[in-house]
Amino acid sequence: MTEDAAPAPPASEAAAPKKRSEAADTGLFLLKLLVAVLLLRSLVVAPFTIPSESMLPRLWVGDYLLVAKWPYGWSRFSFPGSPDLFEGRILERLPERGDVVVFRAPPANEVDYIKRVIGLPGDTVQMVAGQVILNGVPVPKQRVADFVHPLTPNSPCLTSRYDPTDYSDTLEDGTRVCRYPRYRETLPSGRYYEVLDLNRVTIDDTPVYTVPAGHLFLMGDNRDRSADSRVDPADKGVGFVPIENLHGRALVTFFSTDGSAEWLKPWTWAPAARWDRVGDGY
Incomplete structure (x- = not known):
């Protein structure tokens, strides 16, 4: 006689x-x-922190921005570490004059800067006595009220290599501030923005620059304190900036701090925040 075969396990158990x-x-x-x-x-989108006063009065030291990555397409600089995967930009679109852009600063291509687009490929740009001459036509520049900036730990009213003048001031209530001459520039498109022009300095007068193909002419809004396309890379400027180097366009401020907070003292965080700057768009 043979023994009966053991019953097979249920299919559900065998296949588990x-x-x-x-x-x-x-x-x-x-x-x-x-x-x-x-x-x-x-x-x-990607975050970006404003490290200097070169974009005053619009952007303050300690502002945290979101940068939109899609408006101009994508290049290798769009990705962390800038991997050398391809050249140029995918779905490339030109910025508009007046856009505030974040880019990898030439020639080293190691540090991110933020500036405003003034000249597009083929444009001519010149500065004469602090006024932008775009394609041979002066960009209207109107004096407006002074820009009064509070003195804070991250904005101590510094002088610069271009302008050593002390612009510090004291309000009637004793508050210490920086007081800067402010102007409104209006581009041919009708787009306008405010700039600071503090004094007559060397970069207020330049030769005529012709923006080469595939490049942009970028300037800081704080005109006397910005090493931008007016300044040769050999003198710590950026010169003409390749469109490939763009990260994207400034989108919105999501946080801002005056620099007085200490990481190990949480009770200092809220008083240091500048909540009125949160939500500002560009």
């Missing part, structure tokens, strides 16, 4: 896959999250 460990599930989730964050930062 082995369960991943909790650690593996957590690792997979974190990997997916990292990929999503990298894609968001590379293709959609």
Whole structure:
């Protein structure tokens, strides 16, 4: 006699896959999250911090911005680490004059700067006595009220290599401030913005620059305190900026601080925040 065969296990039990460990599930989730964050930062928006006063009065030291990555297409500088994957830009679109852009500063291509687009490829740009001459036509420049900027730990009313003048002032209530001459510039398109022109300095008068193909002429709004396209890279400027170097366009301020907070003292965080600057668009 032969013994009866043992009954086969239910099909559902035989086909049941082995369960991943909790650690593996957590690792997979974190990997997916990292990929999503990298894609968001590379293709959609990225944060940027204002490190200097070169874009006063619009942008203050300590402002935190979101930079839109899609308006001009994408280049290798759009991605963390700037991997040398391809040349040029995918879906390239030219900025408009007056756009505030973040870019990788030539010639070293190691540090990110923020400036305003003044000249497009083929344009001629010159400064005469502090006034922009665009394609042979002076850009209207109107004097407006002084820009009064509070003295804070990250904005101490510094002098510069171009202009050593002390612009500090004291209000009637004893508050210490910086008081700067302010102007409104209006581009041929009708777009306007405010700039600071503090004094007559060397970069207020320049030769005529012709913007080469594939490049931009960029300037800081704080005209006497910005090493921009007017300044040769050999003198710590950026010269003409390749369009490939653009990260994107300034979109909105999501936080701002006056620099008085200390990381190890949480009770100092809220008083240092400049909440009235949050939500400003560009």
